[in-house]
Amino acid sequence: MNWLLDYVRPKLSVAKTEKDVPDNLWDKCPQCDAMIYGQELAKNLYVCPHCGYHMYLRPRKRFRMLFDDEEYSYLEAPKVKEDPLNFKDTKDYRSKLKSAREKTKFDDAFVAAFGKMGGHGVVIGVMNFNFIGGSMGLAVGEGIVQAAQFAVERKVPLILVTASGGARMQEGILSLMQMARTTLAVKQLKDNHLPYIAVLTNPTTGGVSASFAMLGDITIAEPDALIAFAGARVIKETIKADLPAGFQKAEYLKKHGMVDMIVSRHDLREKLITLLNLLGNTYTKGE
Amino acid sequence: MADKTIYLDFEEPIYKLDTKIQELKSCCDDNLAKDFNKEIANLEKKTQKLLEETYTKLTPWQKVCVARHANRPHSIDYINALIENFMPLAGDKLFGEDEAIVGGLGFFNGQAVMVIGQEKGHDLESRIRHGFGMPKPEGYRKAKRLMELANHFNIPIISLVDTAGAFPGIEGEERGQAEAIASCIMEGFKMEVPYIAVVIGEGGSGGAIALATANRILMLEHSIYSVISPEGCASILWRDGSAVKKAATALHLTAQDLHKFGVVDEIIREPLGGAHRFRDETVKHAGDVIWKHLTELKKLSPADLAKDREEKFLAMSRIA
Numbered sequence: 001m002n003w004l005l006d007y008v009r010p011k012l013s014v015a016k017t018e019k020d021v022p023d024n025l026w027d028k029c030p031q032c033d034a035m036i037y038g039q040e041l042a043k044n045l046y047v048c049p050h051c052g053y054h055m056y057l058r059p060r061k062r063f064r065m066l067f068d069d070e071e072y073s074y075l076e077a078p079k080v081k082e083d084p085l086n087f088k089d090t091k092d093y094r095s096k097l098k099s100a101r102e103k104t105k106f107d108d109a110f111v112a113a114f115g116k117m118g119g120h121g122v123v124i125g126v127m128n129f130n131f132i133g134g135s136m137g138l139a140v141g142e143g144i145v146q147a148a149q150f151a152v153e154r155k156v157p158l159i160l161v162t163a164s165g166g167a168r169m170q171e172g173i174l175s176l177m178q179m180a181r182t183t184l185a186v187k188q189l190k191d192n193h194l195p196y197i198a199v200l201t202n203p204t205t206g207g208v209s210a211s212f213a214m215l216g217d218i219t220i221a222e223p224d225a226l227i228a229f230a231g232a233r234v235i236k237e238t239i240k241a242d243l244p245a246g247f248q249k250a251e252y253l254k255k256h257g258m259v260d261m262i263v264s265r266h267d268l269r270e271k272l273i274t275l276l277n278l279l280g281n282t283y284t285k286g287e
Numbered sequence: 288m289a290d291k292t293i294y295l296d297f298e299e300p301i302y303k304l305d306t307k308i309q310e311l312k313s314c315c316d317d318n319l320a321k322d323f324n325k326e327i328a329n330l331e332k333k334t335q336k337l338l339e340e341t342y343t344k345l346t347p348w349q350k351v352c353v354a355r356h357a358n359r360p361h362s363i364d365y366i367n368a369l370i371e372n373f374m375p376l377a378g379d380k381l382f383g384e385d386e387a388i389v390g391g392l393g394f395f396n397g398q399a400v401m402v403i404g405q406e407k408g409h410d411l412e413s414r415i416r417h418g419f420g421m422p423k424p425e426g427y428r429k430a431k432r433l434m435e436l437a438n439h440f441n442i443p444i445i446s447l448v449d450t451a452g453a454f455p456g457i458e459g460e461e462r463g464q465a466e467a468i469a470s471c472i473m474e475g476f477k478m479e480v481p482y483i484a485v486v487i488g489e490g491g492s493g494g495a496i497a498l499a500t501a502n503r504i505l506m507l508e509h510s511i512y513s514v515i516s517p518e519g520c521a522s523i524l525w526r527d528g529s530a531v532k533k534a535a536t537a538l539h540l541t542a543q544d545l546h547k548f549g550v551v552d553e554i555i556r557e558p559l560g561g562a563h564r565f566r567d568e569t570v571k572h573a574g575d576v577i578w579k580h581l582t583e584l585k586k587l588s589p590a591d592l593a594k595d596r597e598e599k600f601l602a603m604s605r606i607a
């Protein structure tokens with residue numbers, strides 16, 4: 001475990017009970033077009049009460065939904081080199097980062113917290129899809145490495161809730177390297193026989209699906225979530241034919257043996273706690 | 288006439304000179320030979336100068352074109368030139384055999400090695416057979432199996448990276464392309480044998496890094512390694528598929544860029560004019576560089592080899 005030596009322990013900061021965006025607005029379900037009152041939607045964990053569609057759940061709401069008594073502490077966001085390529089397309093990347101930070105109030109597209117679930121200490125990391133499509137660059141990669149590290153130090157399981165369009169291409173090759181680094185993060189848990197559970201939410205694609213997202217000891221998907229390596233548009237253009245119904249959806253992946261189970265958001269906390277109870281209930285040889 | 292197909296767009300002046308030289312050489316009768324020889328020598332000098340001017344300052348996009356050149360030595364060329372008694376091994380023992388990845392055991396300077404390479408093919412027939420060098424899940428699972436085999440018998444691994452990317456298609460998705468790549472990345476980290484990755488042409492995104500979580504990452508001088516193709520990047524960020532030159536520059540995908548970022552350990556020099564002009568020379572020199580790194584890595588203990596790899600990747604992209 002020598003790689004721990006130069007590791008800077010992330011500080012914990014207690015989550016303030018910040019108020020999210022007001023819930024007194026109407027939202028439209030992207031699947032069935034029903035208009036749903038914000039408070040009703042929040043109470044239903046952002047699942048459409050009419051058709052069951054799982055809408056995007058922001059990190060703070062995800063943490064509150066999963067941790068015991070809605071109590072948790074944030075792991076401090078890692079310090080990484082900003083805009084390592086000095087990247088500019090039609091807009092410069094720094095200004096994209098700035099507006100994403102203003103919009104989401106988070107440093108980057110990954111945030112981790114420590115707390116308890118069913119009495120088990122656990123680190124939960126959540127990807128923030130509203131932050132440049134949840135794309136993975138240095139900050140996300142390092143955040144996952146440090147979250148895994150923290151879990152190993154505390155000897156607790158790690159749960160990662162994914163939502164990402166893939167690699168952060170504005171960080172070039174260094175974003176690609178995060179596929180390797182996050183895989184290494186997962187390996188630290190495996191080496192220490194600590195559970196790592198991946199919860200794949202809509203959407204989980206590209207470099208994120210092809211690294212830590214698909215390496216869970218247990219892989220859970222939310223209903224109807226898009227989980228893919230290659231984009232459907234690219235595939236359609238390549239083969240010049242229609243794609244099968246339900247292609248790359250959670251149910252399709254389960255049918256093809258790629259995820260263990262599909263769990264509705266209403267049951268997620270309970271199922272995760274049961275899994276933690278099971279995986280933590282080991283036996284001693286000869287007893 | 289010089290064979291036009293081997294010349295890239297930006298090599299038009301070189302093509303013209305080469306054509307003229309060949310014309311002079313072919314029409315030469317003995318009486319005129321003396322005069323022509325002088326002229327040919329002059330033209331050859333000019334060509335050399337032009338090659339030097341072009342190849343010492345290739346733009347990122349030009350490097351992309353060179354890296355993808357059809358005549359560039361491919362994995363099979365490296366295997367044929369460097370590996371003795373090569374025993375190709377087939378299949379993932381789960382679903383099928385994917386020839387986009389060629390792999391097997393053989394002797395490299397007398398040392399048994401496992402070579403795992405992406406192969407694009409060199410003509411239409413072989414390109415189809417090798418799936419245009421875009422591996423499917425069974426290809427990555429085959430690679431993983433060969434790594435396990437090598438590790439089990441304490442045999443060093445040399446991977447040769449040359450792919451536009453992993454195969455994007457229905458079969459790939461339904462057989463778990465994402466999982467196959469992720470597991471291949473993970474397998475690399477488990478190795479307790481020397482593992483050297485060489486980007487010989489195109490290192491296309493996740494499909495490339497699957498074979499490159501190695502102790503040493505080497506890149507040919509005019510090869511590229513990128514998170515996304517310039518074409519893909521241009522169409523997403525510029526919303527203009529023709530902005531490939533801008534995208535290639537912005538992505539910093541050249542061997543020289545990657546060396547600066549600390550992602551690549553050593554750049555393998557190509558003869559002036561590129562690997563596609565001097566195939567044998569390029570492969571031989573690459574072999575020498577790979578051997579040098581292999582010799583160094585063989586001194587490390589199994590545990591240290593795994594640790595070396597982990598530390599290398601963990602340090603990568605961290606603030607120094």
Ligand SMILES: [Zn+2]
Pocket residue numbers: 029030031032033034048049050051052053
């Ligand atoms: Zn609905």
